[in-house]
Amino acid sequence: DIQMTQSPSSLSASVGDRVTITCRASQDIRNDLGWYQQQPGKAPKRLIYGASSLQSGVPSRFSGSGSGTEFTLTISDLQPEDFATYYCLQHNSYPRTFGQGTKVEIK
Amino acid sequence: EVQLEESGGGWVQPGGSLRLSCVVSGFSFTNFAMTWVRQAPGKGLEWVSSISSTSTYTYFADSLKGRFTVSRDNAKNSLYLQLNSVRDDDTAMYFCARERYEALTSSFDLWGQGVRVIVSS
Numbered sequence: 187d188i189q190m191t192q193s194p195s196s197l198s199a200s201v202g203d204r205v206t207i208t209c210r211a212s213q214d215i216r217n218d219l220g221w222y223q224q225q226p227g228k229a230p231k232r233l234i235y236g237a238s239s240l241q242s243g244v245p246s247r248f249s250g251s252g253s254g255t256e257f258t259l260t261i262s263d264l265q266p267e268d269f270a271t272y273y274c275l276q277h278n279s280y281p282r283t284f285g286q287g288t289k290v291e292i293k
Numbered sequence: 294e295v296q297l298e299e300s301g302g303g304w305v306q307p308g309g310s311l312r313l314s315c316v317v318s319g320f321s322f323t324n325f326a327m328t329w330v331r332q333a334p335g336k337g338l339e340w341v342s343s344i345s346s347t348s349t350y351t352y353f354a355d356s357l358k359g360r361f362t363v364s365r366d367n368a369k370n371s372l373y374l375q376l377n378s379v380r381d382d383d384t385a386m387y388f389c390a391r392e393r394y395e396a397l398t399s400s401f402d403l404w405g406q407g408v409r410v411i412v413s414s
Contacts, residue, residue: 187355220400222338229388229407230338235400273338277399280352282340
């Protein structure tokens with residue numbers, strides 16, 4: 187099974203900050219990675235697919251990069267509605283595996 | 294409007310069974326693989342199972358094999374998850390999601406709001 191190691195598990199940031207979250211796969215997953223945002227009590231929402239393609243309707247301050255085993259989600263100019271938990275998910279093979287999640291909190 | 298709506302959750306005793314349903318609308322259900330994801334209270338997301346568009350292929354998390362089954366009825370635009378021999382650690386919110394293939398990869402682009410399952414004696 188492919189293990190996804192996501193870091194950090196939590197971070198504190200201020201509105202306007204630039205935030206970076208990293209996911210590392212235990213083996214090469216090409217660009218078969220998505221990033222998902224989850225607000226408390228809500229369903230997850232897709233932000234990024236194919237490692238770097240932005241979901242329609244998602245603000246351009248969200249961006250994804252990487253391929254192979256190292257991936258990054260960057261939020262530039264953090265907004266109040268961005269305080270949430272973020273997960274990476276590998277779609278390369280079964281079983282699908284999520285990262286442990288990163289909770290972005292207000293400093 | 295595109296929509297995925299789960300139902301069938303509730304309280305069940307350890308060792309019992311429950312069937313979750315996910316009814317979709319607003320898109321051609323027969324064209325998409327579907328997935329179940331769960332989230333235990335205060336925990337992260339856990340992929341549970343996926344099923345191909347024609348039910349030819351099904352996949353399960355290793356820890357769940359033999360206890361859960363997944364199925365779909367394309368005529369009813371419905372996805373199902375049968376939970377058998379449930380345990381305390383099956384307590385979670387269960388989400389259904391659509392799997393979309395694009396840009397030479399796949400991802401879960403649409404999600405239902407979830408249905409809660411509580412396993413307790």
